[in-house]
Amino acid sequence: MAQFHLNVNGKTLEVNVDPTTPILWVLRDHLNLVGTKYGCGIAQCGACTVHLNGIAVRSCQLPVSSVGNNKLTTIEGLSENGDHPVQKAWLEHDVPQCGYCQSGQIMSASALLEANANPSDEEIESAMHGNICRCGTYTRIKAAIKTAANS
Amino acid sequence: MKTIKTSIGRRSFIKRSTLASGGIMLSFNWLTSCDMTASQVRALPKEWFKINGFLKIGENGLVTIMSPNPEIGQNVKTSMPMLVAEELDVDWNDVIVEQAPLNTSVFKRQLAGGSQSIRQGWNSLRMAGATARAMLIQAAAQTWGVDANEITTSEGQLIHEASGKKSGFGPMASLAAEIEIPEEVPLKELSDFKIIGTSRKNVDGTKIVTGEPLYGLDYSTENMLIAMIAHPPAFGMQLKSIDDSLAANMPGIKKVFTIKTHLGDYGLGAFDNDAFNDVAVVVGNSTWEVMKAKEALKAEWELAPAKKEELNFFGRTATVETPAGLESSADHRMVFDKMAKKKGKVVRKDGNPDAMFSKAAKIIERTYTCPFLAHNTMEPMNFYADVTDERANLVGPIQTPEIMEGSVSKRLGMDKEKIDIQMTRMGGGFGRRLYGHFMTEAAVISKEMGQPVKLIYSREDDMTQGTYRPAYHALYRAALDEDNNLIAFHVKTGGIPESPLAANRFPAGALEHYMAEEWTEKSNITVGAFRAPRSNFIAGAEQAFLDEVAEAMGKDPIDFRLELLDRAEKNPVGENNDYEASRYAGVLKLVKEKSNWTGADSGVSRGTAAYFCHNSYVANVLDLEIQNGNPVVKKVYCAIDCGIVVNPDAATNLAEGGVVDGIGHAMYSAMTFKDGMPEQNNFDKYRLIRHGEAPKEIEVHFVDNQIDPTGLGEPPFPPIMGAMANALYKATGVRHYNQPFITDKPLAG
Numbered sequence: 001m002a003q004f005h006l007n008v009n010g011k012t013l014e015v016n017v018d019p020t021t022p023i024l025w026v027l028r029d030h031l032n033l034v035g036t037k038y039g040c041g042i043a044q045c046g047a048c049t050v051h052l053n054g055i056a057v058r059s060c061q062l063p064v065s066s067v068g069n070n071k072l073t074t075i076e077g078l079s080e081n082g083d084h085p086v087q088k089a090w091l092e093h094d095v096p097q098c099g100y101c102q103s104g105q106i107m108s109a110s111a112l113l114e115a116n117a118n119p120s121d122e123e124i125e126s127a128m129h130g131n132i133c134r135c136g137t138y139t140r141i142k143a144a145i146k147t148a149a150n151s
Numbered sequence: 152m153k154t155i156k157t158s159i160g161r162r163s164f165i166k167r168s169t170l171a172s173g174g175i176m177l178s179f180n181w182l183t184s185c186d187m188t189a190s191q192v193r194a195l196p197k198e199w200f201k202i203n204g205f206l207k208i209g210e211n212g213l214v215t216i217m218s219p220n221p222e223i224g225q226n227v228k229t230s231m232p233m234l235v236a237e238e239l240d241v242d243w244n245d246v247i248v249e250q251a252p253l254n255t256s257v258f259k260r261q262l263a264g265g266s267q268s269i270r271q272g273w274n275s276l277r278m279a280g281a282t283a284r285a286m287l288i289q290a291a292a293q294t295w296g297v298d299a300n301e302i303t304t305s306e307g308q309l310i311h312e313a314s315g316k317k318s319g320f321g322p323m324a325s326l327a328a329e330i331e332i333p334e335e336v337p338l339k340e341l342s343d344f345k346i347i348g349t350s351r352k353n354v355d356g357t358k359i360v361t362g363e364p365l366y367g368l369d370y371s372t373e374n375m376l377i378a379m380i381a382h383p384p385a386f387g388m389q390l391k392s393i394d395d396s397l398a399a400n401m402p403g404i405k406k407v408f409t410i411k412t413h414l415g416d417y418g419l420g421a422f423d424n425d426a427f428n429d430v431a432v433v434v435g436n437s438t439w440e441v442m443k444a445k446e447a448l449k450a451e452w453e454l455a456p457a458k459k460e461e462l463n464f465f466g467r468t469a470t471v472e473t474p475a476g477l478e479s480s481a482d483h484r485m486v487f488d489k490m491a492k493k494k495g496k497v498v499r500k501d502g503n504p505d506a507m508f509s510k511a512a513k514i515i516e517r518t519y520t521c522p523f524l525a526h527n528t529m530e531p532m533n534f535y536a537d538v539t540d541e542r543a544n545l546v547g548p549i550q551t552p553e554i555m556e557g558s559v560s561k562r563l564g565m566d567k568e569k570i571d572i573q574m575t576r577m578g579g580g581f582g583r584r585l586y587g588h589f590m591t592e593a594a595v596i597s598k599e600m601g602q603p604v605k606l607i608y609s610r611e612d613d614m615t616q617g618t619y620r621p622a623y624h625a626l627y628r629a630a631l632d633e634d635n636n637l638i639a640f641h642v643k644t645g646g647i648p649e650s651p652l653a654a655n656r657f658p659a660g661a662l663e664h665y666m667a668e669e670w671t672e673k674s675n676i677t678v679g680a681f682r683a684p685r686s687n688f689i690a691g692a693e694q695a696f697l698d699e700v701a702e703a704m705g706k707d708p709i710d711f712r713l714e715l716l717d718r719a720e721k722n723p724v725g726e727n728n729d730y731e732a733s734r735y736a737g738v739l740k741l742v743k744e745k746s747n748w749t750g751a752d753s754g755v756s757r758g759t760a761a762y763f764c765h766n767s768y769v770a771n772v773l774d775l776e777i778q779n780g781n782p783v784v785k786k787v788y789c790a791i792d793c794g795i796v797v798n799p800d801a802a803t804n805l806a807e808g809g810v811v812d813g814i815g816h817a818m819y820s821a822m823t824f825k826d827g828m829p830e831q832n833n834f835d836k837y838r839l840i841r842h843g844e845a846p847k848e849i850e851v852h853f854v855d856n857q858i859d860p861t862g863l864g865e866p867p868f869p870p871i872m873g874a875m876a877n878a879l880y881k882a883t884g885v886r887h888y889n890q891p892f893i894t895d896k897p898l899a900g
Contacts, residue, residue: 035362136811
């Protein structure tokens with residue numbers, strides 16, 4: 001066990017955990033931020049995507065000891081009132097079916113748009129390749145990303 | 152005016168009021184409008200008046216509607232309350248939706264499966280809304296001293312035109328709750344619908360996009376422990392012993408032990424999957440600690456003997472035999488070859504197919520196969536259980552709460568009345584969560600610990616536990632005469648361990664000489680319902696074969712099907728044909744028109760397919776191009792007849808998902824075995840369709856009719872597999888017979 005001070009969604013939060021604990025489980029079990037989902041545990045499905053200094057990363061592969069003072073953003077902190085353009089576009093297109101993968105999809109999409117305000121179809125497909133949607137909402141996700149890019 | 156007999160009990164909502172507080176399920180839900188600005192959300196009422204078990208009305212006019220069925224992504228949590236709201240005649244923006252717990256005294260068939268939620272809820276949910284409306288009218292009539300027949304309603308308002316009196320539902324709610332339940336209530340004419348048939352956003356949409364707790368895996372209570380299980384690494388093996396010396400002493404670990412999911416004389420129910428009855432359990436404080444201890448746990452496994460078990464499938468009993476041994480996919484391929492050569496069990500025979508095949512000028516014979524599939528819901532199996540000697544409180548993702556309540560009751564020796572079950576929103580179902588062994592396991596573990604636990608399956612546990620879509624094989628034969636007329640049709644199909652045959656579906660009924668045979672082969676690899684069971688293979692195989700037959704006959708594939716359907720409609724062969732030929736033809740005609748079938752762009756290869764299952768009809772046209780050696784699905788047209796469409800945009804979403812899901816599984820996915828061990832245990836080895844592989848565009852069209860809703864969760868999934876195979880052939884000249892196509896032969900021809 002070791003103590004860590006994490007910068008999560010603009011707040012400094014303290015946890016006392018095994019240093020090998022992935023950020024995914026720190027968020028879910030210790031900080032009660034359960035919007036970040038567990039899907040595979042090996043960075044293959046994207047359900048656990050968060051932002052580390054604005055870059056989309058898979059939190060299941062990110063040990064708490066490696067994060068230091070870097071800025072973590074989760075789906076809960078993407079916007080104050082749930083009104084990030086990507087979140088709004090997701091509602092406008094009524095994207096989710098089961099919804100489980102969607103916070104990871106939104107985190108990947110928002111990081112993409114941060115880096116590339118007007119991605120092409122190919123760039124969207126490439127950036128979103130690591131996020132599986134088992135319900136098959138891919139066409140709506142792409143449409144929502146384009147809507148968000150245009151807003 | 153259409154009326155409906157009511158069947159709700161006055162006291163029905165009072166029963167089972169003992170659900171534990173805390174956790175997420177009883178928290179406030181956003182209004183259905185999804186409006187996220189707090190200032191625009193209407194204040195909650197000071198008091199709720201329960202009109203019946205389906206709904207309560209606040210003094211300020213807000214209405215809470217309980218959604219009875221489990222939500223697995225099929226969107227019933229929005230569409231079922233829409234049915235209630237329609238007949239209540241309330242403004243949808245004044246509705247709050249809550250997920251109902253299991254309550255068999257109020258709700259019928261709280262089950263997600265068979266594409267049946269809307270079909271079976273169509274009358275009962277409208278009745279619930281109409282009953283409440285009638286009681287509000289009675290309350291207003293008493294209050295105003297006017298004739299109830301003179302009172303009308305509109306969007307949450309009661310109106311007596313003659314006297315000019317008007318009231319919202321709110322002020323009448325307390326009196327309405329005391330009114331005697333009428334025996335018969337009027338239902339709206341379809342033309343008067345204001346909510347049904349209009350697109351309404353997912354009631355959980357805001358929570359989903361902001362990451363609020365919704366799913367079983369998100370549920371927690373204060374003194375809850377985390378549990379994980381370890382099951383045998385291979386089918387055909389069982390737990391011998393565990394060595395917990397390392398694992399039990401690791402940080403945060405409370406206990407390591409073994410459990411039996413079912414006891415010896417249990418008597419398996421319909422949804423009691425029994426792949427691995429004895430499992431090791433690790434319980435601790437946090438998920439990561441338990442995961443690490445599970446890795447350190449040493450267990451010895453041994454070969455499991457063959458077994459015979461009594462299965463009770465809703466009163467029908469059967470003895471199920473499970474063989475011993477460690478099976479491999481190579482063995483399964485040999486079973487396919489062996490069984491295809493043997494005579495099967497003849498399930499249907501029309502005319503004299505043998506004679507026709509003997510005198511045929513040409514026989515087309517083709518073989519189709521598909522592998523086992525894992526459901527791979529994105530949210531792995533999990534369940535919360537708090538079991539004491541007195542009560543069991545169970546919370547989590549389950550498609551069959553009522554049936555599994557029986558299983559838990561039997562396993563714990565606890566009366567059903569003492570068991571409360573709450574359903575969380577589910578991170579996918581696809582049939583996997585019909586089989587609730589994980590719920591029974593959680594209950595047994597909680598009882599052992601004397602503390603609440605949340606049981607979590609790792610992705611690997613989930614993918615290697617069983618409940619797979621069976622592996623199937625189908626041999627199709629068509630006899631043509633010298634003029635290339637189709638004179639006989641034969642299908643022999645089977646699977647490990649179940650057959651996918653639907654002997655009385657099309658093209659049965661359209662052919663004078665027809666035969667359908669089936670076979671099965673036992674296996675210890677456990678299987679279960681997977682989105683559109685049986686159809687999820689046989690549709691694609693049959694539709695690919697018909698494409699080849701049409702080609703041999705020199706006919707357009709859509710026209711060929713329409714000719715057969717015309718025969719089946721006007722002069723059907725046999726009496727036991729379980730489809731309506733005119734509706735089948737209807738979706739083909741619609742997709743032909745919408746896709747401009749004969750006018751494809753140059754460079755685009757088109758495939759078509761159509762299928763009927765779960766009471767609905769779906770036809771596809773799929774446009775494909777080969778780009779850099781890879782097939783790219785440019786566009787899919789999907790025509791559907793599922794009767795009245797309750798929530799069009801959500802229905803479109805579901806159909807789009809079915810299309811993507813069907814292409815994905817036909818093209819990429821497989822679960823294979825080596826010596827009983829699943830060779831895929833996570834998404835690095837098990838391939839699911841990803842963003843770039845999905846169709847670039849999907850266009851969904853619904854047949855506009857006034858038929859009561861049928862089903863939509865499953866029907867869009869099966870036929871697209873055939874359309875994909877047929878389009879690939881058009882693009883490359885190569886036919887794909889073995890799913891997944893990507894490992895069958897080179898995709899680009």
